Amino acid sequence: MNTVSAQRAASTTTAGGPYVRIDRLTKRFGDFVAVRQVSLEISRGEIFCLLGGSGCGKTTLLRMLAGFETPTEGAIFIDGVDVTQVPPYERPVNMMFQSYALFPHMTVAQNVAFGLQQDGTARAEIESRVREMLMLVKLEGYDKRKPHQLSGGQRQRVALARALVKRPKLLLLDEPLGALDKKLREHTQFELVNLQEKLGVTFVIVTHDQEEAMTLASRIGVMRSGEILQVGSPTDIYEYPNSRFVADFIGSVNLTEGTLVEDEPDHVRIDCPQFGGTVYVDHGVSSPPDATLSVAIRPEKIQLTRERPEQADNVLSGVVTGIAYLGDATRYLVRLPTGFMLRVTAPNMFRREERLAHDETVWLHWHASAAVVVTR
Amino acid sequence: MPGRRSLFVLMALGFGFAFLYLPILAMIIYSFNASRLVTVWDAANSPTLAWYVELFQNAQIMESARLSFRIASLNATGAVILGTLAAFALERYRRFRGRALFGLLTTAPMVLPEVITGLSLLLLFVALQDVVPWLGGRGATTITIAHITFSMAYVIVVIQARLATVDRSLEEAAMDLGARPWKVFFVITLPLIMPAIASGWVLAFILSWDDLVITSFVSGPSSTTLPQLVFSKVRLGVSPDINALATILVLIVTVCVVVAGTYMVRLERRRARDAQAAFDPAS
Ligand SMILES: Nc1ncnc2c1ncn2[C@@H]1O[C@H](COP(=O)(O)OP(=O)(O)O)[C@@H](O)[C@H]1O
Ligand SMILES: [Mg+2]
Numbered sequence: 274m275n276t277v278s279a280q281r282a283a284s285t286t287t288a289g290g291p292y293v294r295i296d297r298l299t300k301r302f303g304d305f306v307a308v309r310q311v312s313l314e315i316s317r318g319e320i321f322c323l324l325g326g327s328g329c330g331k332t333t334l335l336r337m338l339a340g341f342e343t344p345t346e347g348a349i350f351i352d353g354v355d356v357t358q359v360p361p362y363e364r365p366v367n368m369m370f371q372s373y374a375l376f377p378h379m380t381v382a383q384n385v386a387f388g389l390q391q392d393g394t395a396r397a398e399i400e401s402r403v404r405e406m407l408m409l410v411k412l413e414g415y416d417k418r419k420p421h422q423l424s425g426g427q428r429q430r431v432a433l434a435r436a437l438v439k440r441p442k443l444l445l446l447d448e449p450l451g452a453l454d455k456k457l458r459e460h461t462q463f464e465l466v467n468l469q470e471k472l473g474v475t476f477v478i479v480t481h482d483q484e485e486a487m488t489l490a491s492r493i494g495v496m497r498s499g500e501i502l503q504v505g506s507p508t509d510i511y512e513y514p515n516s517r518f519v520a521d522f523i524g525s526v527n528l529t530e531g532t533l534v535e536d537e538p539d540h541v542r543i544d545c546p547q548f549g550g551t552v553y554v555d556h557g558v559s560s561p562p563d564a565t566l567s568v569a570i571r572p573e574k575i576q577l578t579r580e581r582p583e584q585a586d587n588v589l590s591g592v593v594t595g596i597a598y599l600g601d602a603t604r605y606l607v608r609l610p611t612g613f614m615l616r617v618t619a620p621n622m623f624r625r626e627e628r629l630a631h632d633e634t635v636w637l638h639w640h641a642s643a644a645v646v647v648t649r
Numbered sequence: 650m651p652g653r654r655s656l657f658v659l660m661a662l663g664f665g666f667a668f669l670y671l672p673i674l675a676m677i678i679y680s681f682n683a684s685r686l687v688t689v690w691d692a693a694n695s696p697t698l699a700w701y702v703e704l705f706q707n708a709q710i711m712e713s714a715r716l717s718f719r720i721a722s723l724n725a726t727g728a729v730i731l732g733t734l735a736a737f738a739l740e741r742y743r744r745f746r747g748r749a750l751f752g753l754l755t756t757a758p759m760v761l762p763e764v765i766t767g768l769s770l771l772l773l774f775v776a777l778q779d780v781v782p783w784l785g786g787r788g789a790t791t792i793t794i795a796h797i798t799f800s801m802a803y804v805i806v807v808i809q810a811r812l813a814t815v816d817r818s819l820e821e822a823a824m825d826l827g828a829r830p831w832k833v834f835f836v837i838t839l840p841l842i843m844p845a846i847a848s849g850w851v852l853a854f855i856l857s858w859d860d861l862v863i864t865s866f867v868s869g870p871s872s873t874t875l876p877q878l879v880f881s882k883v884r885l886g887v888s889p890d891i892n893a894l895a896t897i898l899v900l901i902v903t904v905c906v907v908v909a910g911t912y913m914v915r916l917e918r919r920r921a922r923d924a925q926a927a928f929d930p931a932s
Contacts (some may be wrong), residue, residue: 339821340824340825341824341825353685360824361821361824361825362824362826362827362829363827364827367825367826368822368825370817370818370821370822371818372816374816374818374819374821374822376819376822376841377841378821378825378841385825387828388826388827391826391827391828391832392827421922435822435826436825439826439827473791530782534727542651
């Protein structure tokens with residue numbers, strides 16, 4: 274899943290300065306703060322994903338970019354122009370709605386042509402651009418159909434064509450794949466990225482699906498209760514989360530609290546009572562001594578063995594209490610003597626191997642670089 | 650048991666229908682009676698269309714019918730235009746000041762006794778006649794205005810209910826694609842609420858077509874609507890041509906309701922199918 278994002282990251286670095294600048298944007302509904310002091314910079318040609326749980330303000334932020342909500346505070350600049358007070362019909366931005374919002378009384382071609390008609394584009398040009406757009410989303414021959422005569426995936430593509438036909442510089446997509454089933458979603462993710470590449474449009478995508486964000490995004494902004502907690506490439510977010518929340522929200526993680534017992538510039542040692550021992554980390558931590566820290570270790574970075582491993586640090590032992598065979602990998606739940614449950618994922622490298630059994634006592638170990646220390 | 654039960658249901662249904670429609674049926678049958686005495690069936694010469702022929706030759710009745718039709722159509726059109734605007738304001742601009750009061754005021758005529766509506770309108774017209782001279786001579790104009798004020802309330806209810814089912818994101822999508830608000834209204838919202846507008850029009854037409862009470866307050870000597878004419882004739886004694894006239898009125902209302910009903914059902918089905926399809930991509 275990282276091939277696409279790697280590709281994306283490579284092509285974005287070549288693009289120029291910030292195309293969209295969001296400056297301390299706040300939106301209140303009455304007393305409720307839906308978006309709080311959000312500042313962001315999005316480059317030209319980038320796929321930026323806003324990722325967060327339901328109700329965290331992603332849609333509200335997107336709607337402010339589209340012009341449907343007026344910010345309570347802050348400003349939005351697109352291509353250097355302050356568009357904070359510009360109405361939606363005058364913004365160089367188009368949006369693809371979560372529900373698709375296709376006009377039910379118009380045909381596919383009329384839906385796609387709608388945006389161009391508002392600009393008074395010549396009829397012949399409208400026709401050719403609609404045809405071109407429908408070809409791009411592989412819907413030639415469907416132009417006379419009404420939305421109700423299309424499948425879910427086809428409707429999604431009409432919505433995309435309609436939003437792209439005006440050649441916006443910025444396309445906003447609210448849960449673009451949320452209504453599709455899993456197979457179609459995976460397929461469509463790649464089409465979406467291909468299309469974005471071909472047209473060079475900047476995408477801002479809202480999603481609550483972390484896997485989708487990892488697949489599509491060149492950068493991800495993780496949101497929680499109206500705030501952006503971390504912005505970074507999928508790899509950054511996954512490997513170097515800056516908070517317990519981000520570590521926990523993206524993928525699966527073992528989180529425990531601890532205190533610094535050894536604090537050197539090139540390594541630290543943290544005492545984790547729940548592990549019943551110390552964790553050795555091969556990088557320094559900038560935090561006051563005696564502060565409570567959290568240690569995050571991804572399940573796939575822990576190895577399980579029957580024999581005691583050679584290394585001295587980062588070794589624990591426990592009892593297997595849960596096994597989930599997933600085909601490509603197996604997930605284990607291991608109970609430590611302290612009672613703490615550790616999640617471990619092991620790849621199934623060999624077809625025939627003697628797998629661990631329930632109630633078996635095993636050794637766990639991980640590399641000094643595996644654990645991440647977060648201070649909040 | 651189900652047999653007994655269904656028999657009971659059938660009987661209840663039968664009585665219900667009989668209660669509702671036997672008087673009308675009797676009236677229709679007697680409209681073909683040759684006798685001048687309404688209650689005596691002249692078996693020798695009936696049925697006959699004589700009363701209908703007489704009806705169409707009666708200049709006074711034809712004049713009233715034309716007036717009623719004109720007022721009803723004008724009223725329906727006016728009520729639909731104003732009603733749509735009011736419904737739009739009530740449904741789409743949720744939080745303007747005085748919204749609750751506005752909503753109450755527009756629908757009040759529905760529950761207000763007709764006598765009061767009629768009387769207050771008459772007082773208004775009388776008070777205004779010095780300022781607005783063309784309201785002075787009460788007649789078709791004042792009747793139409795009066796009818797619009799009370800039938801608009803019904804139209805608002807019908808259209809507002811429909812407007813509530815039109816997804817706002819459709820309007821937002823249109824705006825996002827560059828359509829200004831008024832354009833969005835005409836190109837997106839209006840077509841989607843068309844069925845409600847059509848049924849609102851028919852409803853307003855029928856309300857005006859058979860209104861007597863309010864009309865009596867605001868009409869002038871030169872304008873007698875059909876219900877007024879029927880009423881004044883009946884007061885002098887029921888004559889068979891009234892039966893014929895009433896039969897025609899019933900026929901017109903029935904045709905309106907049936908045509909509007911089937912049209913509505915068809916539109917409704919199509920709309921439901923479209924809307925469902927547009928928002929349920931899983932199908
Ligand atoms: N128009 C509104 N009025 C009041 N509250 C709103 C409005 N729109 C959104 N909210 C609230 O703002 C919060 C964030 O909503 P939203 O941006 O839709 O979340 P998300 O898209 O991340 O699920 C929610 O708690 C929601 O109830
Ligand atoms: Mg949302």
